[in-house]
Amino acid sequence: KNEITFKKEGELTLFRSKDSVIQTLDIEIADNDYERETGLMYRHSMQEKQGMLFVFKESKPRYFYMKNTNIPLDLIYLDDNYKIVSFQKNAKPNDETTLPSHANAKYVLEINAGLADQWTLKVGDSISY
Template sequence: MWLNKINFRIFYTFLFLGSCFLITNLFSCKEDKKVIKQTEIVFKKEGELTIHKVSDSTEIKLDIEIADTEFDEQTGLMYRESMDKNQAMLFVFEDESERYFYMKNTKIPLDILYINANKTIVSFQKNTKPFDESSLPSNAPAKYVLEVNAGLADTWGLAIGDSISYQ
């Protein structure tokens, strides 16, 4: 009989201590949340692009990063914190067709220039809103898409019919 009382005491003591240990660990885990810091994506100059204005023969020179792989086309300027005024991203597609872009995970407001196979600007989407997932169509066949900081298309006085060259 006294053996059963000791076994019950030991059992309840272990049960109590085990419960305390479990509760303590559950609450301490919530306080130890790890913050995962995203790696900063920096601009990588892969070429130079010139915009040729038809109206006054002005040329605008830009350093460009080129998106010509499926991964680059899917991510574009997503997750970037900023981009210099003289920098841009040029998307180069294999075919010329109507394009649809959106601003998912894109922190920088942009002007999007749609450019045909002849390297002539055919349409714009200006002052796009960061993180907006609405479709931004080209409304005309495009082989190239150039993304620059929002407001620059107006600042530079760009128009449909202006052209680009790049290397």
């Protein structure tokens, strides 16, 4: 299978709850069924300051898994106010175990595993894109 290359579709900024910028990322946006189902499958790497933002129509509990995903990831679940509600850190490549949000989420940001801790992201931090 051909490598799927990253396609920058926007920029996303992570903010501390007190409005200081944590990090700015280039993002791909998954906002239709096909893109949300495919996500980062079949890719073999992603740059540190790249990520994929999943955009859903409504806020509800989300369940992700790592089927056909070759990159270890941190999953960041966000509510309809763009605030972090929960994490699933260090999701293992190709693991089909369910990774629940444990909260209502409208957005899910996937970044390379370890970055959520490296950037000390916390529940209540937010994004804009």
